[in-house]
Amino acid sequence: MTVDPPMGACCDASPFPPIADYGFLSDCEATALVAPSGNVEWLCLPRMDSPSVFAAILDRDAGGFRLGPADIRVPAARRYLPGTMVLETSWGTPTGWIIVRDLLIIGPWHHDEELSNTHRRAPTDYDASHVLLRTVRCVSGEMQITLDCEPVFDYGRRPAHWAYTDRSYHQGVARGDGVNLELKLTTDMRLGFEGSRATARTLLREGESRFCALSWTAHEPPYTFKEAYDRLVWTAHHWQHWLARGDFPDHPWRRFLERSALTLKGLTFAPSGALIAAATTSLPETPGGDRNWDYRYSWIRDSTFALWGLYTLGFDWEADDFFWFIADVAERDKELQVMYGVDGERDLEEHILEYLEGYEGARPVRVGNAAYRHHQHDVWGAVLDSFFIHTRSRDRLDERIWPILKRQVEEAIKHWRESDRGIWEVRGQPKHFTSSKVMCWVAADRGARLARLRQDFDLATRWQAAADEIHADVCTNGVTERGIFKQHYDSDALDASLLLIPLVHFLPPSDPRIRNTVLAVADELTVDDLVLRYLPKETDDGQAGEEGTFTICSFWLVSALTEIGEQNRARRLCEKVLSFASPLGLYAEEIDPVTGRHLGNFPQAFTHLALINAVIHIIRAERGSLTEKTWRTSVTGSL
Numbered sequence: 001m002t003v004d005p006p007m008g009a010c011c012d013a014s015p016f017p018p019i020a021d022y023g024f025l026s027d028c029e030a031t032a033l034v035a036p037s038g039n040v041e042w043l044c045l046p047r048m049d050s051p052s053v054f055a056a057i058l059d060r061d062a063g064g065f066r067l068g069p070a071d072i073r074v075p076a077a078r079r080y081l082p083g084t085m086v087l088e089t090s091w092g093t094p095t096g097w098i099i100v101r102d103l104l105i106i107g108p109w110h111h112d113e114e115l116s117n118t119h120r121r122a123p124t125d126y127d128a129s130h131v132l133l134r135t136v137r138c139v140s141g142e143m144q145i146t147l148d149c150e151p152v153f154d155y156g157r158r159p160a161h162w163a164y165t166d167r168s169y170h171q172g173v174a175r176g177d178g179v180n181l182e183l184k185l186t187t188d189m190r191l192g193f194e195g196s197r198a199t200a201r202t203l204l205r206e207g208e209s210r211f212c213a214l215s216w217t218a219h220e221p222p223y224t225f226k227e228a229y230d231r232l233v234w235t236a237h238h239w240q241h242w243l244a245r246g247d248f249p250d251h252p253w254r255r256f257l258e259r260s261a262l263t264l265k266g267l268t269f270a271p272s273g274a275l276i277a278a279a280t281t282s283l284p285e286t287p288g289g290d291r292n293w294d295y296r297y298s299w300i301r302d303s304t305f306a307l308w309g310l311y312t313l314g315f316d317w318e319a320d321d322f323f324w325f326i327a328d329v330a331e332r333d334k335e336l337q338v339m340y341g342v343d344g345e346r347d348l349e350e351h352i353l354e355y356l357e358g359y360e361g362a363r364p365v366r367v368g369n370a371a372y373r374h375h376q377h378d379v380w381g382a383v384l385d386s387f388f389i390h391t392r393s394r395d396r397l398d399e400r401i402w403p404i405l406k407r408q409v410e411e412a413i414k415h416w417r418e419s420d421r422g423i424w425e426v427r428g429q430p431k432h433f434t435s436s437k438v439m440c441w442v443a444a445d446r447g448a449r450l451a452r453l454r455q456d457f458d459l460a461t462r463w464q465a466a467a468d469e470i471h472a473d474v475c476t477n478g479v480t481e482r483g484i485f486k487q488h489y490d491s492d493a494l495d496a497s498l499l500l501i502p503l504v505h506f507l508p509p510s511d512p513r514i515r516n517t518v519l520a521v522a523d524e525l526t527v528d529d530l531v532l533r534y535l536p537k538e539t540d541d542g543q544a545g546e547e548g549t550f551t552i553c554s555f556w557l558v559s560a561l562t563e564i565g566e567q568n569r570a571r572r573l574c575e576k577v578l579s580f581a582s583p584l585g586l587y588a589e590e591i592d593p594v595t596g597r598h599l600g601n602f603p604q605a606f607t608h609l610a611l612i613n614a615v616i617h618i619i620r621a622e623r624g625s626l627t628e629k630t631w632r633t634s635v636t637g638s639l
Contacts, residue, residue: 471506
C-alpha cells in the first residue's frame, strides 16, 4: 500500500541527540540515559518512576551531568563492556585518548543488620548500591577533562544548592528547596560550585585515572579510584554472571538476545519484580507531535511475552518475580488495572508539565498515565496466559493462585461482550476490538485447561463453553468478507494487534483466515516492510497527526509469518528490523522506515520482548522444531 511515512521534524542543528544514540544504565532500582557527549540527560531518583534530577532529554535547562573532554563532544566509539550494563566511551583528540566508563553500581546484598524497606521479593546475593559511578582513564598522550554536574530536582522545577562536606574539595552535597532528597558528589578531582552547578577540570596524562560518584542514600560511595575500580569490576562481573545463567542458542543473532535480556533485566524493579514498559516519559512517537506518554509503569499485558521470553531464555527467577508481582496486584484488586506503579501503586494520575520544552519541542510533557483508568479487556487474557505459562505442573498451581485465577476468568466471561479501548489504549470512543475479544477467549481457554489440570471438571466445562462462545462470536463478527480479521466489529480496518491471533493459537496456522490476516498486514499495513499499528485516518484514537512504524508489531509479523510457514519472508523481515537496532543494540518504541530514526520512549521493554519471540521463532523454524506443541510446551511442560 502507499502510505506517507512520518518525516523527522528536527534539523541537524538540534541540541537534542537522536533517541537511539543514548546509552542505558540500570541497577534494577534506578535507570539513567547517557548522551554521546558524555552527558547524563535522564535520571530519576530514588526509583525509576520518581521525579527526575537530570532531565535534559526533555528540556536542555532541566539538568545534566557531563564528564568528558573539555573541547569536543563527539566520541570516537561507544560500547557496553561485553555481557554487562557498563557503558564505555572512547575519545580521541590530537593530544591524546581517554576512556570513560559509566555504570550504576550493583554490589553485594547489604541489608545484613536491618530489613530492607522496599524489597517484597526474596533477596538475592546482590543489591543496588544507589551510586552512579563514572571513571576516566588516559590511555595515551594527555587531555583536559571537565566535570559539570547540574541537578535540577522535581522534573526541572527546583535548582540545586551545593555545599562542601568534611571531605574538603573532594565532596559536595546538593539539596533543593522542599525536596526530600540529597545528592552527594564524591571525586578525586577538586570541585568548585558555580550557582547550581558543581564543576571540576583537570589535565590527565597517559596512565592517569580519575573518578566521580553521585550517591543518594546513606550507603557509602567509593572514596578512591581503587575503590571505584573494584566496584566497577564487581558490577561488571555481576552482569556477566547473571547473563551466563541464561540459555542462549548458538546462533549469529545470539547477541541481540543477550542485549535484549540485559535490557529487560535493567527495566525490572528488583524490590517488587515489576517490569516497566520503558525508562522514559514523553519521548515523542511523532517528531514535534503530541503523542507523548509516560511509560515508567508496569503494563499487565506485557506479562505473557515477558514470562515466555524470560522462561525461554532460562531466567526463571526473574520470570517468577514478575509473575508474583502480577499475582500480588491481581489478588489485591477486585478490578484489575491496565497498568500499575513499580510497587503496585494504583493511582497514576496524569499531569502535564507545561514549563518543559519537550524533546525537540514535542509537547506536552506528561507525568503519570491516564490510561490506567481505561477498560481494556485484554488484561484478563494476559494474566491467565501468564498463569498458564508459569504453571508447568500441578505442583506449580498453588492454593494462593487458584482464587486469583478464578476471579480473572469470571471477569473476562462477565465483560467480554462489552466495548473497550483496545490494546493501543485509544482515547477515542470505545469499540468492540477483535483482539480484546480474542484475549478474553485466551482467559477462558487457559482457565479451562488449568481447571482440568486441577481436576475441577465442572468448572472446566463451564469455562470451555464460554471460550467456545467467544470463539464463535469472533469468527462471526470479527472477520471481513475477504476472510481477514478486522480491527473492531464496526470497521473493516486492519490492526497490527491481529497478529496476536496466531501467536495465542486462536486458530491453527493453516486456517485461511489466519494466513489471510497475516499476509494482509504484511502487504497493506506496512511502510517499507515495517508495520504500523493501524492507519490513524481509519482509527478514532483521539490524537492528531501520523506516527512511525511500531517495532513490536514488525517483530510480531516475523513471528506470525513463521507460524504460517513463510520462513523466508520472516527471516528477511527479521534481518531488516534487527538492522535498525541502535548502535548499542537498543530499541525505542517506533522506527521511521525512511530514515531509520527511533521514535518514542526508550529503551522499550515490549519491543525487546517481541524481538526475543521473533528470533526464537526463526531459530526454531530453521531447526525444524516450530510446532504448536513445542512452542507451548517449551515453557509450560505437558499441559
